[in-house]
Amino acid sequence: MERILVKASKHSYPIFIGENIRFRLNKLIEKKYSSILIVSDEKVAELYVNDIVTNFPDEKVFQSIIPVGEQSKRLEYYYQLQTDAIQFGLDRESLIIALGGGVVGDLAGFAAATYMRGIDYIQMPTTILAHDSSVGGKVAINHELGKNLIGSFYPPAAVVYDTQSLETLSEKDIRSGYAELVKEALIADEVFFNKLLNVNLINVKNNQLEEHLSAGIKIKSSVVEIDEQESGVRKNLNLGHTLGHALEAELGYGEITHGEAVAIGLLFSLHVSESTFSSKLPYDSTFQWLKKNNYPLNILQLNEDSIIKKMKTDKKTLNNTIQMVLLKEIGKPIVQEINDYDMKIYLKSFTKKLEIASLVE
Amino acid sequence: MERILVKASKHSYPIFIGENIRFRLNKLIEKKYSSILIVSDEKVAELYVNDIVTNFPDEKVFQSIIPVGEQSKRLEYYYQLQTDAIQFGLDRESLIIALGGGVVGDLAGFAAATYMRGIDYIQMPTTILAHDSSVGGKVAINHELGKNLIGSFYPPAAVVYDTQSLETLSEKDIRSGYAELVKEALIADEVFFNKLLNVNLINVKNNQLEEHLSAGIKIKSSVVEIDEQESGVRKNLNLGHTLGHALEAELGYGEITHGEAVAIGLLFSLHVSESTFSSKLPYDSTFQWLKKNNYPLNILQLNEDSIIKKMKTDKKTLNNTIQMVLLKEIGKPIVQEINDYDMKIYLKSFTKKLEIASLVE
Known part of the structure; x- marks a missing residue:
């Protein structure tokens, strides 16, 4: 496993890259959270969401699953994630895990950036493309008049990149x-x-x-x-x-x-x-x-x-x-x-x- | 006129308090902006928006006017402001001026915080209550399940408080x-x-x-x-x-x-x-x-x-x-x-x- 440290303005965060490290997620996360919301899309959730959940046998873990594709990176799903977060009782000591490609990362990251004025989130990219969007703290949703026009700079708490999850890519x-x-x-x-x-x-x-x-x-x-x-x-x-x-x-x-x-x-x-x-x-x-x-x-x-x-x-x-x-x-x-x-x-x-x-x- | 400097994490910003200082706004703002969007509500706009516009005879100045009241501090108007900003051609060097009470300040501030990942905004409170919300960089909209649940910490570029505008308060x-x-x-x-x-x-x-x-x-x-x-x-x-x-x-x-x-x-x-x-x-x-x-x-x-x-x-x-x-x-x-x-x-x-x-x- 490789570990790269990124110095962001608010805090530094580690990027972990390695095979099957999703099974060691709880060891990689240092902080204890009051509850966890995993955001993923229908395809990725089917493959990996249970592997993530098993990391946290003693925590309150919730899921929000969105449809596959760029069409999900819009206002409706953003608001849906906020609603889910409120209804699941997430507070300022909660964590969002963005499990998926760039769409999931950007959407869940922006939801985390703006839920109660910002809570922690972890990027778990499951595509090669998302290596780019998951690093650097850019989070956003699309406006119907243009891509990524609504968003923030909001660095993640960590990026956990399980290369094994790339084996199923088309x-x-x-x-x-x-x-x-x-x-x-x-x-x-x-x-x-x-x-x-x-x-x-x-x-x-x-x-x-x-x-x-x-x-x-x-x-x-x-x-x-x-x-x-x-x-x-x-x-x-x-x-x-x-x-x-x-x-x-x-x-x-x-x-x-x-x-x-x-x-x-x-x-x-x-x-x-x-x-x-x-x-x-x-x-x-x-x-x-x-x-x-x-x-x-x-x-x-x-x-x-x-x-x-x-x-x-x-x-x-x-x-x-x-x-x-x-x-x-x-x-x-x-x-x-x-x-x-x-x-x-x-x-x-x-x-x-x-x-x-x-x-x- | 009084000037108070607030040290925020990203940058320091001045608070100006004084009578009729809205007519000197262009002198108080140091930076040159590519365009300006004034956000206000129907009541405040009628009273003061023209005074603000006259500060900028040589700039591109646009207006977005929202209905009066807390009901405007919600997703629909937030998205409307984003749409306006895009259609008026605001870019990353543009400015949003929030002219009004706490509702306008919170809504326009959150729009500024998340438009193209954040542009400058100036708070111009027109109520006594807004002295509180206009200072400190908290911006937000309400979720139907709770107040201010969606938002950011995003300090303004300045706060310009014209006490003359308080004379019409009920x-x-x-x-x-x-x-x-x-x-x-x-x-x-x-x-x-x-x-x-x-x-x-x-x-x-x-x-x-x-x-x-x-x-x-x-x-x-x-x-x-x-x-x-x-x-x-x-x-x-x-x-x-x-x-x-x-x-x-x-x-x-x-x-x-x-x-x-x-x-x-x-x-x-x-x-x-x-x-x-x-x-x-x-x-x-x-x-x-x-x-x-x-x-x-x-x-x-x-x-x-x-x-x-x-x-x-x-x-x-x-x-x-x-x-x-x-x-x-x-x-x-x-x-x-x-x-x-x-x-x-x-x-x-x-x-x-x-x-x-x-x-x-």
């Missing part, structure tokens, strides 16, 4: 998760990036996965330690997300996974970076790797104006101008303002490039 | 506000308390009011500076609120003002404190003052079991046991656990005492 989920790992590698570590481009996602080994997760989490946590509230370097973690978030909104949340959208966004960032800095970046090798690993890259019918409008609802937008993370080189990210005119040209040349590539096939 | 509003001033005096300052007991609320002068507000705010801010997150001494500010909150819930929010409910709660605290510590506290003089100033004290038909149940949904409740603030003497508050059996006896003897007093009349 190919799609593995792809989605690796997109964020590629992002972390691109902003911070060329060696890690090159290692990832050699991975074949269909037969990634458990020890490899653990190594990659640990490397990604270390990059993420070192960034959020410096800039928890996203006033500076944390913005770099948005690499690939300007187009990524807009694509998710344009296609409808759930139509494309977050990671798949980010993957296309990363490729777009490389495309814009190459044009802006006239530098040679790994656009081609990234494209080939994404293709080989069956990432969906067919977004040819984009309406650029609609995409640009959606990009602007992003929280990084300032004065109605899109802020996009670019790369001067691998490990050298920079935030650039891009005006609508240039953005439209970039989007057109990008889809053209993808179209040509698909014809060559 | 007798009821003045009563309500003075209850929290009496509370602050009881937990911290006997001289201030005795001064308040000499005030006749019907003809309180503006300079007196300014002095009382300033004294109350200094007590409040010195407490929240020591204990922002309410893990210790901040709990003392809950004096009178255990029964106060339960009464509001029992009678229906809006049926009795918050301050009027707190006034009865303060009297109850004195009653329980006298029994618990066998000490002589100013129960009688407080009762006389409340009566003279027309506070409603006729709560004879209380259902004790229902009140106790409501007391337990309070955020201070731990392990299903009521935590109540008592006074060993004036300026010496202490948090005590009170079991249901004792609480029922205290409630019965309290209503009996009030009943006898009303017969003597």
Whole structure:
């Protein structure tokens, strides 16, 4: 088991990564809580919720189970969790455990952040993708007009990452998760990036996965330690997300996974970076790797104006101008303002490039 | 104009108290914001919103006006403010101004705390009561099962208190506000308390009011500076609120003002404190003052079991046991656990005492 300590403004918290550590949860948690509410989705609950409950034979343990999918990350379920918490009698010394992917983590985390003005919560990610959202204290729900627009910075009490729970992931989920790992590698570590481009996602080994997760989490946590509230370097973690978030909104949340959208966004960032800095970046090798690993890259019918409008609802937008993370080189990210005119040209040349590539096939 | 600086964990913020300072708002705010959203209620907006707007001739200024009353401090209006903020194009460099009483301050403050994970907001209280809620960074909305159950600790960027806006207050509003001033005096300052007991609320002068507000705010801010997150001494500010909150819930929010409910709660605290510590506290003089100033004290038909149940949904409740603030003497508050059996006896003897007093009349 690996243990990484993250220094947050309010308190430091540990991230535990290891196989089957969900059975040792009670040993990893130091504090005694008055009661515990496990929040999970229907699929994850069926697989693991009992394993969590058995950790606490002498405590009051309750469950709130939400439907699977991004659609649950909205106001109705947020309020439902608050109602559950009140009716189960949770007080300020209670704990919420977020057992699941990013949707569960963000929703349950935001509920914990705002229940009685904030109680402890523990992230137990069960997807690769959630390695990203579970670290750094960002919690949120979606507004019908945009993703993650309602939320807080509220660090967890701990992150407990049982890699065994990743064995049941689908190919799609593995792809989605690796997109964020590629992002972390691109902003911070060329060696890690090159290692990832050699991975074949269909037969990634458990020890490899653990190594990659640990490397990604270390990059993420070192960034959020410096800039928890996203006033500076944390913005770099948005690499690939300007187009990524807009694509998710344009296609409808759930139509494309977050990671798949980010993957296309990363490729777009490389495309814009190459044009802006006239530098040679790994656009081609990234494209080939994404293709080989069956990432969906067919977004040819984009309406650029609609995409640009959606990009602007992003929280990084300032004065109605899109802020996009670019790369001067691998490990050298920079935030650039891009005006609508240039953005439209970039989007057109990008889809053209993808179209040509698909014809060559 | 008086200026009090409050040291909060995230940042320090100034409280300005003075007559007609709403016309100098732009001079009091140091930061330049990309846009401004004024949140107010229908009544206050009609009186003062234009005065605020004229401070910012060169900025983008928007308004969200909510209905008057506690009923607005709920999820629907919270979501409406989020929608407005998105549609007006507020970004992370925008400001929310909460212009109104405690309802507006709590609702707009919670919206600011969670819009794009938190933007700046300024409290502009227009009631005496709101001197309490506008200082200390507590923001919240009500859940249908309990008051202020959803919220955050999120300090404002500033508090701008224009005492001129208090001149239009009704007798009821003045009563309500003075209850929290009496509370602050009881937990911290006997001289201030005795001064308040000499005030006749019907003809309180503006300079007196300014002095009382300033004294109350200094007590409040010195407490929240020591204990922002309410893990210790901040709990003392809950004096009178255990029964106060339960009464509001029992009678229906809006049926009795918050301050009027707190006034009865303060009297109850004195009653329980006298029994618990066998000490002589100013129960009688407080009762006389409340009566003279027309506070409603006729709560004879209380259902004790229902009140106790409501007391337990309070955020201070731990392990299903009521935590109540008592006074060993004036300026010496202490948090005590009170079991249901004792609480029922205290409630019965309290209503009996009030009943006898009303017969003597």
